[in-house]
Amino acid sequence: MSKRRVAIVGAGMTKFVRRAQETGKELAFQASKMALDSCELTLDDIGAVCLGTAPDAFDGVHMKAEYLSDGAGALGKPYMRSYVGGGTGVFAVIQGWYHVASGLFDTCLVVCEEKMSSCQPHPQGAFLTIFDHTTERALGPNLLWIFALEMNAYMTRYGLDKRDIALVSVKNKRNAADHPCALLGDPNITVEDVLNSEVLAWPVQRLDVSPISDGAVAIVLAADHVARRVTDKPVWIEGVGWSLDTAYWTNRDLSYPTYVEEAARMAYKMAGITEPRKQIHIAEPYDPFDYKELHHLEGLLLADKGEAPRLTADGVTQRTGDLPVCPSGGLLGVGNPIAAAGLMKVAEIFWQLRGEAGARQVPGNPKRGVAQAWGDLMQVGTVVVLGV
Amino acid sequence: MTVNIKEFPGTPLSEKDFQKGRILFTEWVPKAHYAWDAGVAIGRYLAELKAGHLIGRQCWGCRRVMIPPRMFCEHCFRPTDEWVYFQDTGTVRTFSLCYVTWDMRELTEPQIPAVIEIDGASKGMGILHLLGEVDPKAVHIGMRVKAVWKPAEEREGAITDIRHFKPL
Numbered sequence: 026m027s028k029r030r031v032a033i034v035g036a037g038m039t040k041f042v043r044r045a046q047e048t049g050k051e052l053a054f055q056a057s058k059m060a061l062d063s064c065e066l067t068l069d070d071i072g073a074v075c076l077g078t079a080p081d082a083f084d085g086v087h088m089k090a091e092y093l094s095d096g097a098g099a100l101g102k103p104y105m106r107s108y109v110g111g112g113t114g115v116f117a118v119i120q121g122w123y124h125v126a127s128g129l130f131d132t133c134l135v136v137c138e139e140k141m142s143s144c145q146p147h148p149q150g151a152f153l154t155i156f157d158h159t160t161e162r163a164l165g166p167n168l169l170w171i172f173a174l175e176m177n178a179y180m181t182r183y184g185l186d187k188r189d190i191a192l193v194s195v196k197n198k199r200n201a202a203d204h205p206c207a208l209l210g211d212p213n214i215t216v217e218d219v220l221n222s223e224v225l226a227w228p229v230q231r232l233d234v235s236p237i238s239d240g241a242v243a244i245v246l247a248a249d250h251v252a253r254r255v256t257d258k259p260v261w262i263e264g265v266g267w268s269l270d271t272a273y274w275t276n277r278d279l280s281y282p283t284y285v286e287e288a289a290r291m292a293y294k295m296a297g298i299t300e301p302r303k304q305i306h307i308a309e310p311y312d313p314f315d316y317k318e319l320h321h322l323e324g325l326l327l328a329d330k331g332e333a334p335r336l337t338a339d340g341v342t343q344r345t346g347d348l349p350v351c352p353s354g355g356l357l358g359v360g361n362p363i364a365a366a367g368l369m370k371v372a373e374i375f376w377q378l379r380g381e382a383g384a385r386q387v388p389g390n391p392k393r394g395v396a397q398a399w400g401d402l403m404q405v406g407t408v409v410v411l412g413v
Numbered sequence: 414m415t416v417n418i419k420e421f422p423g424t425p426l427s428e429k430d431f432q433k434g435r436i437l438f439t440e441w442v443p444k445a446h447y448a449w450d451a452g453v454a455i456g457r458y459l460a461e462l463k464a465g466h467l468i469g470r471q472c473w474g475c476r477r478v479m480i481p482p483r484m485f486c487e488h489c490f491r492p493t494d495e496w497v498y499f500q501d502t503g504t505v506r507t508f509s510l511c512y513v514t515w516d517m518r519e520l521t522e523p524q525i526p527a528v529i530e531i532d533g534a535s536k537g538m539g540i541l542h543l544l545g546e547v548d549p550k551a552v553h554i555g556m557r558v559k560a561v562w563k564p565a566e567e568r569e570g571a572i573t574d575i576r577h578f579k580p581l
Contacts, residue, residue, distance in 0.1 A: 040423030044431070047424060055422040063417065085441065145440075147516040158449050159459070160481050161541050163572050166515075170526040170541075173509030178528075181507070181554045206421050226511035227523070240423060271487060275528045275539040276479070279507055383416035 028126040032252035032259035035064030035245035036372040040206045041360030044142040045239035049084060050096030052241035053138040057098045060243035064255050072130030074099040076106045077117030077137040079363040082151030084143040097136040111400025114367015115407035119265040121246045131248045138241040139362035148237050155402050171403055173226035176316040178279035180228060183331035187228060191219035192337045193315035194232055194357050200344060201354020203384035208238050208360035233315045235361035242368040258379045264410035266291030272402050285324025285397060288406035296410040301326045306391035307377055309370035311398045312355040321397055349387040367398035371409055378413045454482040463570040465562055467499045469534050477535045499533040501560035502581055506530050506539050510549050523549050529558060529578055545577030557581040
């Protein structure tokens with residue numbers, strides 16, 4: 026396949042907050058402007074804009090792409106929105122990648138925004154419509170159910186204890202204490218805090234979950250010849266992959282994310298990665314729930330099935346470990362404005378590979394990282410491999 | 414965030430600010446109502462629930478017997494072939510004990526959603542339903558369960574014609 030090399034050359038991010046005073050447009054503008062400023066480009070230099078944002082129902086604005094377009098810098102430009110639920114933040118990068126890789130555009134601004142707090146009394150009310158209207162919604166479902174059902178299937182399959190999984194939440198919330206945009210950083214949190222937190226839907230407890238939040242992230246993509254002109258530290262998109270499993274979610278094996286494996290294999294093949302555990306130096310798997318980080322590490326082929334908890338317990342996934350996982354603090358620590366949270370993971374790998382992550386910087390000059398997100402009806406995997 | 418940037422936008426607001434009316438905002442309640450077509454497969458599924466039966470559909474390509482039933486096989490991408498009647502028993506494949514409502518209010522007695530693999534369907538074919546008439550502490554994966562139906566005159570052709578599943 027003939028395609029051009031594509032680099033990330035700039036990134037920007039707002040704080041992730043429980044309720045933002047800013048509108049979604051204002052958040053999108055701030056992240057976009059920061060991303061452009063960070064690589065000293067202006068909107069005139071941008072060929073196309075890709076926007077990622079999750080359900081319109083969150084903030085009650087239908088056709089949210091059109092609504093947010095001015096804040097995303099899309100006025101009068103080729104513009105496209107992608108939406109695959111929680112998988113959106115990484116998928117938007119993939120969409121931006123093929124805009125530039127195809128040769129159609131030299132540059133692309135990728136913006137992800139989420140404002141979940143507008144929906145009252147709780148955005149779950151809007152999110153519940155992911156369940157089948159006839160066969161499932163009549164049962165009065167709670168969105169937490171499907172995560173609890175999946176977590177229980179995973180724990181039972183491999184004989185895991187809640188403690189094995191709580192370690193992920195502790196690691197990520199501690200990592201987030203070093204992130205200036207984090208909502209939930211806590212340098213002193215312990216496993217006991219997680220285990221003693223309120224039971225929501227067993228086995229899911231309050232501190233196993235990332236709460237609703239508002240925020241925006243943006244990155245600038247550029248083709249090879251532009252990237253080398255605007256920065257001496259381009260971070261290359263080496264591989265992309267995405268895959269969708271069935272929406273008959275109760276007909277699936279809930280203990281393993283096949284959709285992530287398929288997406289990872291696609292991305293690794295494109296990146297020439299044959300041994301991911303040796304060739305990937307940092308991972309930012311999607312972690313809206315602590316068990317999902319473990320689930321996704323296995324799907325990303327970075328751990329054997331059922332073995333991700335042991336890697337966590339052994340400290341392998343700490344920032345100073347052999348495979349730092351969610352050095353940003355992840356969704357559990359930084360926050361979970363859905364689409365923005367996915368793009369935050371790509372931005373984190375970008376900053377880490379450039380050595381700009383400050384207190385969060387993983388040691389050893391990492392050369393390659395992977396970011397992944399997950400969403401829709403627990404069925405989509407989106408993966409991006411970045412390298413320098 | 415990058416060390417090259419020192420100031421980040423994004424202004425947090427507290428819940429108290431909202432309650433005390435210190436924040437300017439507007440409100441709107443959507444007025445949208447929906448009437449869904451159940452479709453061919455689920456339409457018959459619901460009609461059979463009213464009659465006290467659980468049914469599925471088989472694909473003669475991959476041989477899978479599927480519940481919920483569907484008129485085409487997503488693997489073989491061809492029409493499915495035959496209706497199949499099941500017993501109303503099955504096995505709990507996973508479950509949760511849920512102590513909150515959808516809007517995060519507390520429940521004292523948990524709701525017990527489960528994925529139940531229905532006997533006679535292909536392996537892994539489960540449906541979402543609730544468990545009842547069971548001690549939450551006794552629920553376990555692999556537990557055998559049976560449907561508890563509403564009386565025939567109360568059934569309306571809905572998944573709720575099964576009140577819940579109870580231990581067999």
